[in-house]
Amino acid sequence: xxxxxxxxxxxxxxxxxxxxxxxxxxxxxxxxxxxxxxxxxxxxxxxxxxxxxxxxxxxxxxxxxxxxxxxxxxxxxxxxxxxxxxxxxxxxxxxxxxxxxxxxxxxxxxxxxxxxxxxxxxxxxxxxxxxxxxxxxxxxxxxxxxxxxxxxxxxxxxxxxxxxxxxxxxxxxxxxxxxxxxxxxxxxxxx
Amino acid sequence: xxxxxxxxxxxxxxxxxxxxxxxxxxxxxxxxxxxxxxxxxxxxxxxxxxxxxxxxxxxxxxxxxxxxxxxxxxxxxxxxxxxxxxxxxxxxxxxxxxxxxxxxxxxxxxxxxxxxxxxxxxxxxxxxxxxxxxxxxxxxxxxxxxxxxxxxxxxxxxxxxxxxxxxxxxxxxxxxxxxxxxxxxxxxxxxxxxxxxxxxxxxxxxxxxxxxxxxxxxxxxxxxxxxxxxxxxxxxxxxxxxxxxxxxxxxxxxxxxxxxxxxxxxxxxxxxxxxxxxxxxxxxxxxxxxxxxxxxxxxxxxxxxxxxxxxxxxxxxxxxxxxxxxxxxxxxxxxxxxxxxxxxx
Numbered sequence: 168x169x170x171x172x173x174x175x176x177x178x179x180x181x182x183x184x185x186x187x188x189x190x191x192x193x194x195x196x197x198x199x200x201x202x203x204x205x206x207x208x209x210x211x212x213x214x215x216x217x218x219x220x221x222x223x224x225x226x227x228x229x230x231x232x233x234x235x236x237x238x239x240x241x242x243x244x245x246x247x248x249x250x251x252x253x254x255x256x257x258x259x260x261x262x263x264x265x266x267x268x269x270x271x272x273x274x275x276x277x278x279x280x281x282x283x284x285x286x287x288x289x290x291x292x293x294x295x296x297x298x299x300x301x302x303x304x305x306x307x308x309x310x311x312x313x314x315x316x317x318x319x320x321x322x323x324x325x326x327x328x329x330x331x332x333x334x335x336x337x338x339x340x341x342x343x344x345x346x347x348x349x350x351x352x353x354x355x356x357x358x
Numbered sequence: 359x360x361x362x363x364x365x366x367x368x369x370x371x372x373x374x375x376x377x378x379x380x381x382x383x384x385x386x387x388x389x390x391x392x393x394x395x396x397x398x399x400x401x402x403x404x405x406x407x408x409x410x411x412x413x414x415x416x417x418x419x420x421x422x423x424x425x426x427x428x429x430x431x432x433x434x435x436x437x438x439x440x441x442x443x444x445x446x447x448x449x450x451x452x453x454x455x456x457x458x459x460x461x462x463x464x465x466x467x468x469x470x471x472x473x474x475x476x477x478x479x480x481x482x483x484x485x486x487x488x489x490x491x492x493x494x495x496x497x498x499x500x501x502x503x504x505x506x507x508x509x510x511x512x513x514x515x516x517x518x519x520x521x522x523x524x525x526x527x528x529x530x531x532x533x534x535x536x537x538x539x540x541x542x543x544x545x546x547x548x549x550x551x552x553x554x555x556x557x558x559x560x561x562x563x564x565x566x567x568x569x570x571x572x573x574x575x576x577x578x579x580x581x582x583x584x585x586x587x588x589x590x591x592x593x594x595x596x597x598x599x600x601x602x603x604x605x606x607x608x609x610x611x612x613x614x615x616x617x618x619x620x621x622x623x624x625x626x627x628x629x630x631x632x633x634x635x636x637x638x639x640x641x642x643x644x645x646x647x648x649x650x651x652x653x654x655x656x657x658x659x660x661x662x663x664x665x666x667x668x669x670x671x672x673x674x675x676x677x678x679x680x681x682x683x684x685x686x687x688x689x690x691x692x693x694x695x696x697x698x699x700x701x702x703x
Binding site: 190226 | 367370371373403406407408415416417422430433434502504505524525
């Protein structure tokens with residue numbers, strides 16, 4: 168996903184006080200923000216509260232917010248910070264720069280096929296996936312599911328682009344020999 | 359980079375390779391001219407790994423979207439120390455459907471629009487500097503869209519929705535080709551106008567289903583709740599609009615240019631929204647066409663047997679194989695599924 172002109176226009180419009188633009192930004196991103204937030208915690212109330220605070224602050228402080236042509240990474244970085252800040256108050260092993268949880272699972276869950284053929288099982292792939300670190304999983308999620316550029320991912324993860332390469336490299340060294348072709352077939356046929 | 363050897367992981371990380379994979383290009387990835395068979399295998403493997411990175415989504419319930427928005431508005435009002443009682447009240451009544459329906463019926467402000475001869479011509483709109491967004495679904499795809507005002511549109515397969523980036527100040531105009539379910543956010547100052555295949559639907563706040571596939575002979579608007587006013591866009595005379603009540607449906611015949619109002623069963627019309635593929639006394643052609651649309655496949659048919667039979671069946675979240683077993687049994691043909699092609703013999 169490359170930053171776009173319309174992102175820039177929409178964002179600048181909102182910063183100038185256009186409520187419709189603000190609403191559009193909310194509705195455009197609410198679903199993906201919620202999905203992303205759910206990777207860090209399954210406390211849905213916390214996710215909702217953080218989203219609510221995020222957008223409230225966005226509007227109230229709109230004149231002091233910087234311009235951008237990539238709205239999604241901006242929002243993701245913000246929601247991540249808020250969530251981790253809250254979570255670190257509750258749990259000892261969570262810091263903004265060091266978190267242990269990023270839950271992703273391969274879909275689909277076609278139990279019938281999985282049971283019939285262990286080789287074809289998506290649970291085998293999910294087991295391997297859980298062996299990656301939280302940041303490795305997050306990078307894969309952002310790069311191949313959200314399809315963000317390395318630059319955008321670096322902004323969200325608050326590291327430089329080289330670090331992103333390293334994370335991806337390490338993640339795939341562990342995953343590359345898994346039977347992904349079979350997962351692909353599963354995804355296409357079990358709708 | 360002719361002849362350069364890429365390791366599997368190199369490919370997975372290469373931006374141009376990733377773009378090629380997503381782009382769906384059928385040509386060979388150009389950075390590796392004339393790859394040997396091992397190279398091709400490598401490319402295919404990397405491609406499938408990249409495409410397989412699909413993860414289970416945690417979706418936010420529709421009501422939550424509005425609840426959170428409402429909370430945001432309340433907080434903003436608090437922080438800015440301004441109260442906007444009118445806006446907050448209208449959100450609350452939108453949540454309570456019964457209140458809405460009575461209000462709608464009581465209000466005389468259903469706004470009629472005179473026809474326009476143009477059909478789907480949003481890009482020629484004379485609004486100043488208003489860009490339009492086009493959202494399309496391919497066969498086999500469904501999409502949920504939130505418009506800028508809180509209206510939620512669930513787009514069915516093989517459909518297209520066109521709407522402005524920012525709604526105008528006095529109306530909300532959108533254009534549909536295909537099928538979609540609308541849950542329109544109530545806004546009395548900005549009536550919601552949907553144009554789809556010769557029918558213009560005007561609503562204040564309501565939920566309804568519109569079926570207007572180009573290939574179909576009819577346009578159907580089925581009202582679930584609230585009230586809508588419908589008008590044709592392709593006549594030279596000003597006609598009295600048709601008003602629909604809940605559970606009433608307008609079927610407009612494009613060929614005969616006539617419309618009739620009938621009652622419908624909401625469960626049947628909205629089956630697609632609940633991921634149920636439903637056939638009721640459907641002809642062979644209809645069955646094939648709907649399966650193509652639902653799963654995003656194409657049929658190759660060389661079956662010579664009888665196909666006059668009508669087919670009925672309901673498939674909830676089933677694979678195409680399951681559906682084809684049922685259909686093939688009913689009609690007596692054999693089938694084979696290869697990738698996105700179904701062969702009938």
